[in-house]
Amino acid sequence: MKFILLSSVAVCSFTFGQYIPSRIVPAKDGLHAEFIRFEKERPVFQGSPVLFDEVSQKLSLANGRKMASEKDQLGYETHRFQQLINNIPVEYGMMAVQTLDGKIAGESGSWIIKVPKNLDKSAKISESIALQNALAFVGAESYKWQNKEEESFLKKESDNPQATFAPKGEIVYYSDPADENINNLKLAYKFDIYAEKPVSRQYVFVDARDGKVLGVDAIIHEANSPGTAVTAYSGTRSITADSYNGSYRLRETGRNGGTAVQTFNLQKGTNYSSAVDFTDADNSWNNVNSNKDQYATDAHWGAEMTVDYLYTKFGRKSIDNNHFAIKSYVHYSTNYFNAFWDGSRMTYGDGSSSTNGGKPLTALDVCGHEIAHGMTSKTANLAYQRESGALNEGFSDIFGNSIERWARPQQASWKLGEDFSYVIRDMANPNAYGQPDTYLGTYWKATTTSGCASPTQSNDYCGVHTNSGVLNFWYYLLVTGGSGTNDKSFAYNVTGIGLDKAAAIAYRTLTTYLSSSSTYQNARTYSLQAAADLYGAGSNEVTQVANAWNAVGVGGGTSAAGKTAVTDALLYTISPNPATDKFTVSFEGKAGSGSSGIGEPDR
Template sequence: MKNKYSVATLLLLGGLASTTAYAQDYSRVKSQELREDGTPALVQFKAEGNAYQLSNARTALREQLGLGSDDQLLQLKTQADDAGFVHEKYQQYYKGIKVEHATYSVHARQGRVESISGQFEKVRSLNTTPSIDASAALTRALSFVGAKTYMWQDAAEEVYLKAQENDPSATYAPKGELVVVRDMRSANPLKAGKPTLAWKFNVYAQSPVSRAFIYVDAHSGDVVFQDAIIKHAAATGSFATRYSGTQSSTTDSYNGSYRLRDVTRGSGVQTFDMNQGTNYSAAVDFTDANNSWTELNNTAFDNAALDAHWGAQAVYDYWKNVHGRNSYNGNGAAIKSYVHYDRSYENAYWDGTRMTYGDGATRFSPLTSLDVCAHEIGHAVCSSTANLTYSYESGALNEGFSDIWGAAVEYYKAPSKQTWLIGEDIDKQRPSLRSMSNPNAEGQPDTYQGTYWATGSGDNGGVHTNSGVLNHWFYILSVGKSGTNDKGNAYSVAAIGIDAAAKIAYRTENVYLTASSNYAAARTYSIQSAKDLYGAGSAQEIAVTNAWYAVGVGAAASGGGTTPPPPAPATYCTSKGSNVSYEWLDLVQLGSINRTSGKDGGYYNGTATSTNLAAGSAQTMYLSAGFASTAYSETYDVYIDYNQDGDFDDAGERIISGSSSSSATLSASFTVPTSARSGSTRLRVVMSDNAATTSCGSYSYGETEDYTVNITGGTLANQGVAATSTGAAPAALNGDNSAFGQAVTLYPNPASDVLNIALASKAPAVSATVTDLRGARVANVRFENGQLNVAGLANGVYLLTVSDGQKTFHERFVKQ
């Protein structure tokens, strides 16, 4: 039997002379955390002395894992991140045969190996010559699945797959791969795990639908493990969506009409109609004559397709703009959605290739809500990162991370929705499928092995139930919480905000977790991720640790489980720009707060960064905008919650206000009122292209950033809530040549027929040109007497360049 990789092609990290494992070298080890089987989960190295260099990564792995001559590691990939790390990931082999779910990573910075982490299997004296061949094993696998029909038996689906993959040899028919895998037939996978030689098959059943990797013991013929690929959710046109109101969404013009296809994001976002069938090859396009998709609220629920298409675009944008990830696989993969699957089908799933949505029946409405879409594509992200096995604790983590991404995408794109509920838009019978803020409300545990913890083998070991622990950890980490968990442990966790929490969660999933990771590993690796991103001993690391303590995993950080809960912190409204394609905040400087940055997805939580402000002191703040190309007129508003009552509505709390069309550094001076309340409070900076933007809510173009200021010497009493006494007008911006205030006013905006143009300088506008978002000049507009005739334009967003003969200004307008 010839294996996929011969021993000669592997990076042989063990010796060839002896089967004896190397003795582990602890002389360079700073700390080590072990898995339940005694193998290292995370090894951190000393910075001083004879440190491992990245060029000697193989030596580090050989010495720290105690590799023998039968153990090999093949380098899978190398990636660098924004924190300055280089990560090399290796796949384990035993005698040249792949060991499933066993990968190990080397993490280096500035050429020095700082740590290694992952899952290494102790395989010893395993007979690697199979007793049954792949054909016999496949018969056993299909008997185990027991489907009526399989995808490879459908000729149309086979033809469609070949065309889709542009590969004439592509087929759904399973091909056997010889691997080493843990025998997971024990009810408790943590106690199971004898390494077994097995045949691995990717079995896609058409009726009833399922898709999973099936592992068949290559000696006995028994099925020893099943890893589901389809992860069930337990259950630009103008779009009148079913669940998210009117939205703008990219489509394409084709053959005289428009269809739900978008070529601007990665390799595309495409949405198809299955007409209540089950054959993907028979799916057709949704089309609209005028790209105003307002007539689909019909008995066939066609408007659900608009949610699926817009939702997939929102998911792509979230991963690209927030985490720098190009589609779910990081390489621009197309996102395909298939709506109206089967009749009365109460599910939605990712099958490893595409999204599939049922129309629901008695329990659900069509399952195309934004958080469900983000959840399911989150499974695709997991497959390309940690690839968490879909059973027991690793499966619960898989489900939990998908819920995290459901909440994060909803917060990013639709913050007015209920971020911490999953499936609230589609559930007919209950408030939601799951609650991240109160998992018990939907029958999930909020504490590890606490109330509602699932112990049986049903639902792949309780993956949809026990995910509540990770969900609640993320919620507590984001918003903070004090209380007592099911183990009787009192906790207090400071909030770090959903954006910082998501960055830590993503790094945990993308860099550190492996296929068989459990809750203990998630705790270890998320703490390490917080250290990587924010520094050892940071507020974020402490909060991550204490949030795990709050849900019953591990010990608290210093003070996180013993001190009395502090007074409840003020809860501030959300403020976020929906689009940073053209402008964003790139400098915020006040005292020791000095942050230069690129795009932050419309909002940045910098509350872990602070500066001290003395009551009565004069201060100068510096701000600037970054622009993708053209510099537009932007409005800046800066707020400080001087009386710490959780809003910015009191007199004098808007400290700076003004507008500028410059990318240069702007400045403004203000005085901290003596009546301010001493202590930590919120600083909010809002930059928007709309002068009507307030301190709360979402807006179209621009960005919001939040920070902390510590007021000293204030006279407001430290209890109760009172307004500040100052009624001073906000300071104006300096540093720009344009007149203070909005340089150009456009009205009405949006416009249907005529757009009026008024310059703040009172000078007449002598010329005006219009370009679309691609930068192409639009010819069918007429400008005269300060008015632009836009009646002939298609609906959408346009860029206006207007001149008074000396200065040129740029603004956006919407044609509707």
């Protein structure tokens, strides 16, 4: 494969020398390798991603805007960059750079090398026209910025007198995240549109040339029917509240060294500005009443347990690793069977009398699920449609379930929704609730159709709540083990590695390696690397991660039941020969269900 470094790449005036990646996973034509790893000789981190040109065998600096960085418990730092072309950000163009002791250990993500010709550099239509088209596309009855009380609330909440819900157009280069070859990269306006009635929040991308809506990316990530937590659901639990004006309220300011956890009462309204505190006279919260206020302590305890789990297991200080305040709003609207993370806060409906007997959706695994969406937005930022959206939902299920098993193991199950009398998913048996347990298998929802990101959500963004079953079942098998034959007639046998190890691998995969447009294949590649980072390249943990992916049809064979499957490696080692200027390529991990290498299947 030949990479041509075009004008989008800021090639530095010096070279890094002959730093050759030890492992590479090539990308589609036109993109940089989606994964590279330096094992022995590592280039010094210069504050930007590096690009490897296989022709010149040299590295160069890429032109990117730094988004965030964080350090993990292994001493690695992950720096995330957004690609710039013509000094304009590329939506979904993200590279995660993993460094150790100031040197680059590896990179993962999606980065355009072959820039399409004749890209626009400036908009042909005005921002106001583009916004009109975006609003017509969303078609809401009312919007947050039209509500003066909500505008005042936002200014107060953010401590910024200039804050507003009113959308401001940002110029970006946009391509549908499913366009693997970036054939249709276009200059676009990006608007953050928060609708109040009916509620929705999404980025809307409008072609800056002709005003056509190109796509959307949902910011509100719904539970699609939630599940589990405190007083009402989890018995008597210890919570932390603060003393205020002679009573107590559901607010905590300094959990785990500085994270605020706050829970508010929307009083069956939809305006956050109208929310009030839940209060109690003696800090013994037994608020069982006709308003169902006892469910507020479920939300509060669930948020506390989520924050505690991330800190205890991974040393993470809230969702952004910097004490992001976790705010929960209970009693949203009436007869509302849902819960969602809107990019800034948690919101819980009180359930539906016809669906689940009107039980509020403040269950523990729902709390964990929704807050995990916030962590995803601060790390991998997985686009909410098709496979990346299914991964987004699946990782939220993974952490929602893991938090429940950690905080109240005596009540834990692999089902979601059992606490409020409406099971919606079963990670141990996805098929039971219309989800696939095999990639492209039974119940898989096609992701090739157009309109995957419709504001009506009628197609579930091409199956984000359906196709997540594959990741859920992978995780279940990784934790508990299991054997059987999948929908591709592949006989599998997985030995479970337990909850803590499986969760650590999932967490590292999400927060260190995945990026906006990642697919199931990427998740396999990166989880194998995450397992190797944590437990060693030849470890049983790496073997079982591969076995679990084979079991759910991401890689692995399609052999008849009972036959030995063969998994060909995609990760390969490059050994340069300075004398001949040629490379020797050797593949790893050719074994099947017992593979111990960090192997990947052919595409």
